Amino acid sequence: MGAIEVVDLEMTYGDLRAVDGVSLEVSEGEFVGILGPNGAGKTTLLEIIEGLRRPDSGTAKVLGERVWPRNPGLLPRMGVQLQASSFFERLTAREQIHTFAALYSVSTARADEWLERVGLVDKADTRVEDLSGGQAQRLSIACALVHDPEVVFLDEPTASLDPQARRNLWDLLSGLNDSGRTVVLTTHYMDEAEILCDRVAIMDAGRILEYESPAALVRGLDAPARITVASGQVTVEAARAITGVTDATEGPEGVVLTTREPAAVVSHLAQHDQLDGVRVHTGTLEDVFLDLTGREYRA
Amino acid sequence: MTTPVATTSVRRGSAFLALSIAILRGFIRDKSSVFFAIIFPLMFLALFGGIFSDQTESKVDLIQVGDVSLIDNLPAEARDAFERTFDVTRTDDLDGAIAEVREGDADVAIEMRGETLVAHYTQTDQVKAAITQGALQAFVDGTNVALSGTPPTFDLVAERVEDDSLETIQFVTPGLLGWAVAMSASFGAAATLQGWRQSKLLRRLQLAPVSTRTVVAARVAVTVSIALVQMAIFIGLGAAAFGLTLTGSWWMAIPLLVVGTLCFMALGLLAGAITKTQEGAVNAANFMVLPMAFLSGSFFPLDGAPGWLQAVSKALPLWHLNDGMLDVMVRGEGPSAAIAPLAILAAFAIVITLVAARLFRWETS
Numbered sequence: 001m002g003a004i005e006v007v008d009l010e011m012t013y014g015d016l017r018a019v020d021g022v023s024l025e026v027s028e029g030e031f032v033g034i035l036g037p038n039g040a041g042k043t044t045l046l047e048i049i050e051g052l053r054r055p056d057s058g059t060a061k062v063l064g065e066r067v068w069p070r071n072p073g074l075l076p077r078m079g080v081q082l083q084a085s086s087f088f089e090r091l092t093a094r095e096q097i098h099t100f101a102a103l104y105s106v107s108t109a110r111a112d113e114w115l116e117r118v119g120l121v122d123k124a125d126t127r128v129e130d131l132s133g134g135q136a137q138r139l140s141i142a143c144a145l146v147h148d149p150e151v152v153f154l155d156e157p158t159a160s161l162d163p164q165a166r167r168n169l170w171d172l173l174s175g176l177n178d179s180g181r182t183v184v185l186t187t188h189y190m191d192e193a194e195i196l197c198d199r200v201a202i203m204d205a206g207r208i209l210e211y212e213s214p215a216a217l218v219r220g221l222d223a224p225a226r227i228t229v230a231s232g233q234v235t236v237e238a239a240r241a242i243t244g245v246t247d248a249t250e251g252p253e254g255v256v257l258t259t260r261e262p263a264a265v266v267s268h269l270a271q272h273d274q275l276d277g278v279r280v281h282t283g284t285l286e287d288v289f290l291d292l293t294g295r296e297y298r299a
Numbered sequence: 300m301t302t303p304v305a306t307t308s309v310r311r312g313s314a315f316l317a318l319s320i321a322i323l324r325g326f327i328r329d330k331s332s333v334f335f336a337i338i339f340p341l342m343f344l345a346l347f348g349g350i351f352s353d354q355t356e357s358k359v360d361l362i363q364v365g366d367v368s369l370i371d372n373l374p375a376e377a378r379d380a381f382e383r384t385f386d387v388t389r390t391d392d393l394d395g396a397i398a399e400v401r402e403g404d405a406d407v408a409i410e411m412r413g414e415t416l417v418a419h420y421t422q423t424d425q426v427k428a429a430i431t432q433g434a435l436q437a438f439v440d441g442t443n444v445a446l447s448g449t450p451p452t453f454d455l456v457a458e459r460v461e462d463d464s465l466e467t468i469q470f471v472t473p474g475l476l477g478w479a480v481a482m483s484a485s486f487g488a489a490a491t492l493q494g495w496r497q498s499k500l501l502r503r504l505q506l507a508p509v510s511t512r513t514v515v516a517a518r519v520a521v522t523v524s525i526a527l528v529q530m531a532i533f534i535g536l537g538a539a540a541f542g543l544t545l546t547g548s549w550w551m552a553i554p555l556l557v558v559g560t561l562c563f564m565a566l567g568l569l570a571g572a573i574t575k576t577q578e579g580a581v582n583a584a585n586f587m588v589l590p591m592a593f594l595s596g597s598f599f600p601l602d603g604a605p606g607w608l609q610a611v612s613k614a615l616p617l618w619h620l621n622d623g624m625l626d627v628m629v630r631g632e633g634p635s636a637a638i639a640p641l642a643i644l645a646a647f648a649i650v651i652t653l654v655a656a657r658l659f660r661w662e663t664s
Contacts, residue, residue: 102317
């Protein structure tokens with residue numbers, strides 16, 4: 001049985017088709033990312049699955065149970081982190097998570113364990129308003145997980161964090177599904193989806209364009225690799241002559257070789273000692289997005 | 300996958316308690332909320348209780364220029380009465396005395412011109428001017444009657460209707476308390492609704508296994524507790540510092556305050572529902588409560604106000620709260636005097652809540 005089953009969801013705000021015929025299935029224990037630029041409909045889709053919004057049509061089930069109307073039996077099995085920092089005003093980090101623990105009838109000792117797990121013990125007596133962005137996100141995630149839910153929804157947990165704080169948070173997030181927990185997260189960062197997720201749903205304009213593992217998405221793209229070497233080592237003509245190279249051009253960073261056999265080409269360059277400043281660029285999710293939508297990805 | 304421990308160690312009401320504590324902490328740590336709920340109204344209480352209560356006892360400053368036989372020869376009994384009304388200073392400088400009156404340092408200067416008592420007074424303080432004229436006229440008349448040797452036909456004995464201890468503080472305490480509770484209840488509800496909506500905490504709570512009823516009950520419990528603390532502080536300070544004395548059924552002010560709190564929380568929810576920011580919500584609540592406080596006699600009695608204005612004030616919930624509290628706290632009326640105001644406040648609370656619920660949106664956008 002899937003942890004999440006979504007069939008033909010539609011949601012329209014005025015003229016805007018925020019969610020336009022989305023079907024999605026998430027297995028138990030899976031870490032799934034919904035990736036797309038701002039305004040793609042990620043949050044609306046997530047809020048429908050959480051049971052916060054009623055879709056115009058279609059159905060969403062979590063752990064085999066209906067999510068709309070509000071399903072009190074399901075709520076203790078779900079953990080949610082909403083896009084904003086949904087905190088009680090002027091409480092300390094510890095008071096905050098203790099309050100949420102009480103809402104889920106969880107002991108304060110377990111709440112304190114979570115505070116430790118997200119590395120906020122030394123900030124326990126700091127008011128939420130005085131936490132940094134990364135600390136607030138970690139507290140928010142701890143509050144979503146304090147009751148050890150089977151399914152967790154995280155809406156852009158790393159948005160508006162600096163790169164260092166994002167990477168710190170990845171360490172925490174990557175372990176969340178270790179114990180069989182299902183995790184669904186939205187993000188507009190390609191690298192994040194690539195690193196954290198078992199499967200990625202690429203979303204744009206209310207539709208899910210692809211739903212695959214990051215590796216499969218890139219493989220499916222079937223895009224040639226681009227190998228760049230510093231200028232002066234190989235001429236464009238010589239490069240074109242190398243077996244497997246389909247094209248070569250002189251760029252600002254050096255000569256760019258296009259090939260579908262990067263391994264063979266790199267080994268050829270190595271034999272001729274032409275590897276100075278070499279960079280190999282294979283397809284990324286960004287290329288997948290460009291390929292799917294025909295436009296540059298702008299988060 | 301570990302089974303959720305959510306159902307173990309469940310204590311009934313623990314969610315209610317945790318929410319109440321969280322909300323109460325949020326209130327106590329918000330300095331401006333505490334200021335507007337308690338300190339600010341107390342400043343008015345000190346102002347009205349301290350300054351205006353002196354006015355009722357203050358004497359008229361009278362300057363006596365030269366010899367005024369009428370006053371110098373008053374019989375002992377009349378002399379007593381005279382000195383209760385006037386604070387007498389003697390001088391021989393008429394121009395200087397008139398100048399003092401003009402500058403407001405004295406209220407009246409009197410001199411004898413033959414058989415005529417001449418009073419130089421200013422109309423700046425109309426109450427004192429009236430007292431001065433009336434009192435002097437009475438002493439002149441009294442002396443004339445005494446000199447005629449005939450006993451007066453009619454006599455006047457003045458008796459106050461209210462308890463002797465009734466002073467300004469008696470009137471202002473219930474009104475200011477009503478205003479204070481109206482402010483803290485409406486501001487609190489407005490700010491909570493807006494703040495929680497913006498931080499999506501409302502949505503977050505919707506996804507927690509806690510009923511809307513529990514969340515609302517916790518918010519109401521905290522606000523009602525704050526109102527009762529306000530009442531204790533007002534009555535305590537009024538009694539200790541300004542001589543407030545309560546009448547028999549004062550405890551009926553407690554249910555009045557509880558229902559009044561619900562009514563003004565509803566008004567705050569309405570303010571929160573029709574605005575888009577937290578500041579806007581509090582401003583909207585203030586916009587409704589402050590004029591209402593003036594029109595409901597929180598700051599001064601409306602007895603002198605025109606009839607149409609009094610009619611308007613009776614359409615306001617705060618007027619009924621104030622009037623009900625005045626009845627039971629200082630006018631000495633029985634518990635039944637609070638029943639009509641209670642019913643009216645409850646009706647206001649229900650109607651305003653229904654309107655607010657209709658205008659309510661989960662999100663601001």
